Amino acid sequence: MCDQWTRQLYALAVNRAAPADVLLRLLGQEDDCARRPVPQRAVLPQEVIEAILVHPDPQIRKAFAENAHADPDQRARLVDDPSKSVHLSLAVGPMPYREPVPPLPDWAYERLLNHPEALVRQELFGWGGRPPAHVLVGLADHEDPLFRLAACRDAWHELPDEARQRLLHDDDREVRLAAAEQVCPEDEERTTWLIGELEGSWREADVLRTGRLTRELAERLVAEGERLAAIAGNPSLPPDLVARLAVDPDPAVRLVVSARPELSEADRAAIDYTVDPEARLGTLEWVWERREDAARLRQCARSAHTWLRRSAAVCPGLPADAVELLAEDEDFAVRLLLAEFHPAPPPELLLDLYLGGTHRAVGMLTARPGFPFAGLAARFGDSPDPEHRMLALRDPGLEPELLDRLSRDPGTRNAAARHPRLPVARIRELLADPDEHTAAAAATNAALPPEDMRRILDRAGVPEIQVNDRTSG
Template sequence: MLLRLLADAPLAVRMVLCRDRDLPEAVVTAVVAHPDRHTRSFLARNPHVEPVQRARLVDDPEWFVRAHLADGPRPTGSAPPLPDDTVVHMMETYGNEELGGPFYQQFSRDLRRALPTHPVAKARAWGFDGWASLPAGIRAALLEDPDDEVRERARRHARNEDPAWVESALPAHSCHARNHTLMNLPLSRAVVDGVLARPAGPDEKSMIAGNTSLPADVVVLLAADPDAEVREEIAGRADLAPAELRALAEDPDPKVRLAVSVHPAWTEEERAGIDYEVRVDGPFYYWPAPLTPADPEAARRNALSGHPLLRRRAASVHTLPADLMRRLAADDDLGVRVLLAQHHPDAPAELMLRCFLEYTGPGRADLVARPDFPTDGLAVHAVDEDPEVRVLAARDPRLAPDAADRLTRDPDPVVRAAGARHPKLPAARLAELLDDEELAHHAAANPALGVGAIRRLVGALGVR
C-alpha cells in the first residue's frame, strides 16, 4: 500500500509519507530511486528514519536533494547525525552552496573531535571549531598543513590571537563583526581605551567586560561603573580581586548581586551571606553536550552547593554521576529538576512527568519527546484543566475506549487530534471521524484502522 502511494499519490501525500514517518526498507529503496527530486528530498529531511537510510542519498544526481541532505531534518538537530564516512564524503565532494546551511549539525561528537587531525584535508578544513582550546602541537601542525586551504584557515585563526592584528581589522562602526571582536578576541590597550572613551554602540562596555584579555586596572574600573549591566557582566569574571568581589556582593542592583553570588572564589558560607534572589519559574533550556567534557569535580561541587544556580549548572551536565543525578532529581528547585530531566540520559521517567506537570515554559513539549517519558498511568490526566496535560492521556495504551471517545470531543484541537489517533477509540467513532473535516487526517493515522478502510481511503485518492 505504501509503495502504491509512493508511485501514484499526489506530491502532498508523498511529502507526508517520505518526510514525516518511519519507513520499511523496501519503501526507502523505492524513495531513493524515485524519479521526482522533491520526493527524494523529503527522505533527506526525514527525522524518523535511520541516518544510514538518509545517507543513501549522498550521491544523488540533483543538487536540490544533496543540499537538503546536508541541511538535515528540521528542526535542526532533531535527528541523529549522519554516519561519519558519509559526512566526510560530503566534505570531499559537495560544493560550498550545498554545505552552506547547518551542515555541522550532521557531525557526530567523535567526528568533531577527530576533524583537526583527520587524514582527509577537506575534513581538517572543518576542524577549527574551538581553535583556542586545541593542543599547541595540533595548532602548529595545522599552521604548516600541506593543504593550502587548511593552512590558510589556520593562519586566519592564529591572526585572531594577535591584538595588533585584531585592532587593525576592527570595524569602526557598530556591527556584528565589531561586537564579536569586542566580546571574544584579544584586545589591544588602544581598543579598550577607545571603547571606554568613545564607544561606537551603547552596550560596548558590557561587551568588553567579559573579555578575558581586559587589563586588570580596567576590570577594577568597570566593577564600579555606574551602569548596572556593566557591573553585572564584570561580576562573572574569574579574575576579580577580593575588594571588587566584596563591593559587587553588596551592590544595590539585585542582578549584580545574583551574578557575583556564583563566583568560584566564595566559600559556601560566604555565598550564603550574599543577598541574592533566583527566579524559580524559568525559562530553562536544553543545551547539547559540549565537545570538552565537564570537569567532574566542579560538577560535584556545584551539585552539592546551597546555591540553586550552581545546582542548575550541575543538572545540565549530561555525564553527571548516578548518585548526583538521584540527589538532584529530588531537589526542591524547579529549575534543577527541569534541567536534569532535559539533559541527563538516565533521568527517571517519574521526574520527566513531574517536570512536565509543574513547568510550563520553553522546552516543556521536548520532555514528552524523550524516549523514556512514561506512558502507563497517564489516563488519569484526561480531565485536567490544562489541555497540554489532558493530551498526555492519549499516550496511555490502557486508555479506556469511552475516555478516548471523550478526547475526540475535547474543546482543544490538539487533544481532539490525539484522541482520534488512539487505538482504543471505538470503531464506530473512528469510522465517523473519517468523514470529519477536521479530524479525518488524524483518524486515518489510527493504527486500529482496518485494511478495508485503508484501501477505500487510498482508492479515494485515485491511486491504482
C-alpha cells in the same frame, strides 16, 4: 487548504504501522501534500526506500536526503542522483532540533567535497550536518581556502602542530583569522591582531570574551568603554579592571562581571546586578567546561546567582543532590532547563512544569525520559481542562471505559482517535466522523487494519504505484 481525502492520505503517510504497499501507493499519487511525509518517516521498509531513491519528483528525493532518521548509508546513495538540488540537500543534511545526526560514510563526503558545483561544496560547511573532524583533518592543506577554513573551525584540535602552524600563516586572510581565533585564548599577540582585523564585526565579540589580553590592550578597551559587556567576562582581564567594571553604570556590564568564575559568593553579592526572569542568558562557558565536575556544579547549584544556577542546570554531570535542589528553584528558567537537559530529570518536575508552565517548551516535556504517565488517568480523566484530560490518554494503565469516553469527548476526541488501544470498531466510527480532523486522526492510528488503509486509498482514487525513470529535477 487540504480537503478531506488529502488529510486522510497525509494521516496514512505518517501512520507508523502503514505497510509498504500503502506507502508505495501514496508515493505514486499526485497530491504533494499527502506524499511528501513518506520520505520523512522515521521507519521505512527497504522497498519503499528503493522507490524513493528513483522517484521522478526530486522533491521526494530531497526530503529523504534531509531525513534525520534515515540510515546514512541509504541517504548517501543520493550522491549519484541526477539532480544537483538533491546533492545540495544531501550536503546541507538533516537539522533536527537538539538531536545529533549520524554522519554520512566517508566516501560520500569525498564525492561531495569534489562536487563540480561550488554551492554544494560550500553547503557542506554551512549550518547543517558538517563532515566529521577526521574527514576535515585531511583538508588542512587543500588548495581551496574554503576547505582549509573548515579544517580550522571544525577540526582544529585534531590537527597536528605543523598543520596548525601552516594555517596560522596561511596566504588566505579568512583562514588566518579562523586559525588565530582558535589560539587567541592563549596568545596575546594574535588577540591584539584579531581585534584590529575584526573591529565592528560579530566575530569581534567572541574574541573580546575569550582572547588573552595584554595589559595595554585591556586598559585601552576599558577606557574606550564601547564593548564592555563582552570584555567584562574575559578570563585574562586584570583584577583591578574587573573591579572597575563591577561598578560600571551599565547594568549589563555589572551582570557579566558578577558571573565571573573567580568571584566568591560575597564578591557577587557586593555587585549591584539583577537577572530578569525573562532574560535569555547563554550557558556560562566556564561552567560548561566543568560540566562533569560534580563539586564545581554543586557550588553553582547552591549559588545565589541565577545565571550560575541556570548554567549548572544544563550540565549532564550535575549530581543527584544538586538536581533535587534545582528542581525546587525559585527561577522558572532553572527548573525548565533542568527538565529539558538533564539525563534523568525528576518526574514530578516534568509534570509540574507541563501543567503550570506557559513557555512553549513545556509541551515537549512529555517526550523526556521519566515523564510520570502512570496514574494520570485516575488523576486527570475527569479534569475540567481538556489539556489535562489528554494526559490521561498517555497512562499505560488507561482503562478501556475511560478511553472510550475520551474518544467521545469533544475536547479529547481527536487525541483519543490516535490511541493504539482503541478498539478497531471505534476507530472505524471515528474514521467515518463528519469532522475531517477527527477522521484524519483516526487514520493515523497504528491499530487501523491495513485493509482499512487500502480502502481509504481506493475511495480517494489513489492508483497503484508506478515507478518511473527519475529525471534531472
